[in-house]
Amino acid sequence: MAKVPRPPRSKPLLTDEGGQLQSSRVRKRNPAQPALPFDPMPDRVGPALALLKQSPPAKGYSWEVKWDGYRVHVHVEASRIRVLTRGGYDWSHRFPSIVDAARELGPASMILDGEACVFDEQGRSDFNLLQSSLGAVGRRSGNLVSPATMMAFDLIYFDGHDLRGLEYLSRRHLLEDLLQGKESAIRLSEEIDADPVELLDHACSLGLEGIVGKKRDSVYRSGKTGDWIKCKCVQSEAFFIVGYEPSVGALGGFGSLLLAAYRGDHLTYVGSVGTGFKERASLVLRTTMDKLLWRRKQPPVPYSGKRKVVWIQPTLIAEIEYRAWTSDNKLRHASYKGLREVQDNAEVYRLDENEGVGTRSAR
Template sequence: MTALKSGRITRRDPLQPRLLFDPMPGRIQPALALLIHKPPVGGSWGWEIKWDGYRLHVHIEANRVRILTRGGFDWTNRFPAIAEAARTFAPTSMILDGEAVVVDEEGRSDFSLLQKSLGASGRKIGNQPSPALLYAFDLLYLDGHDMRHVEYRTRRHLLEETLRGHEGAILLSEELDADPTHLLDHACRMGLEGIVGKRQDSFYRSGRTGDWIKLKCTQSDAFMVVGYEPSTASRAGFGALMLGALSDGELVYVGSVGTGFKERDAVQLRKTMDKIPWRHKQPPVPYSSKRKVVWVQPTLIAEIEYSAWTADEKLRHPSFKGLREFQDNADVCRLRGRRA
């Protein structure tokens, strides 16, 4: 029998392209949309509906799926429908950027329905699986290639091709070819939260860079719960939540919210506040009113919808939408120089 011999090793042709593969990042800080109050003039933008839910990155590999929150926590078990849909893409490896939502009967994303589906209450992690869907709007990694240094228009094209033909709980967030002024008006008339614009020639940059922008129909932000007003008329035992925002790194009082609570949720919220270890007569924010308030350690973050700010920097017509969980790493509202 003739012995097997390896072939002669030759040098690589320098004209032949070298195929490089990028390892999948363990976690990517998300790109965030900058709030603006009127559509930009000029530039090339892609426009989508603004979804009202939880921002997620879905990491899909041959042997596993990970669903990470904006804060980097693994919530794979909390979104089984999204995880199951993600597994159908294997062995393709990818990272999808999107928003987990629960939609109402009209097909609109509803943050309170999402919270209820998760069994969420403040810092407590719910145990029940959520039927939430993922609206995917960006592709950050694909089959060994980091896509963050690829223009958005190309990432978008690849995302559409990747999702084409797949069914389940991962859907494409459709890009809408329309004038943003008319699009925003239509979104508001439909009861949606607003629209998001993305610069077509931009790379994927973490943080609020201005490459992504958002226009809202109604204003909504996250605020710290710093206390509550007791009430004997309410079964929950409180009449309103006291809210705080950040100004130059310090918490300041921005008003109270007493509407938007469902009775059952309000009772659970009071139980959650009663479990907070620190309650004191001294407020954690500058406060001069004589109203009776039970002050609590600022650990809970509430999503509040409101119409505007008053002249003395208080929320106008606030309404409670739900508690955000600390794993979501929600941005507490910053006053950005509104105060003197």
């Protein structure tokens, strides 16, 4: 006996084989059922900053290499991609490789936090190389395009959700998933599972700038909160250039730069730097300084030295590497690394009014 065919469990798509396809009527959302929230993308987020420590704590932090470059936030939206400096300036036209890499990450909206770097032949981030392609030298030679790579170390907005209230480890896992297997101008800044004291020693032996630690359970907070800390192999800070010592035989026509830091609301002389200059950068720097000559009788900072000095307006900010401070608050073993740009919102060193040597403070 033949089986009777079972009727279909679902209704056929067409009630009339010759008719048009019809979908079921869209029902209105039940007001009692909450809609999934989406957070608007912030136009700008102040970066979380690392607090300087002399030695790393043993527990509670994740560690990675400290990169020597420009801090940037990459905002990826459907209609545009922005590369914002700490000062909030859009440098997307100066970092086209980073923009192209961000575009390849997909259609999702996001804000990546990281450092724009240029690497030397040994694979170390080099601020001088970055400056030669991007900074004062690059701007005046017409070369405004840098081949910089962004080392990404945080994800603070993703796919319609603000992640700043999420703990660091969770943000980190999302970032790793996003950049997994990507070989482009946006790379993951790898975490290193090692004893931080040994890690710092190893970083210094390789000629790196230092290491950065982040509290694993911390949310993303702008400014120096202590959630992020840094330990440096060599001290490097920003100072005003207030003059130069002319020299016929030296590169660029100057023997050294005179530097100043803040003490309260005033500037004070903190010594000079006469090493670290490259010929091309020196020539451009001398031309720039000669356009900023100080026209007043008294110098811009109190000075009791006997050297012949050409004083300039305190507007140029130099990144200076040094080993220590003298007892009278002068830099020891200083070396010039390059000019910082106003758009980078560089912090100028501030001397403690009571003890002398202090910490950096924003301009």
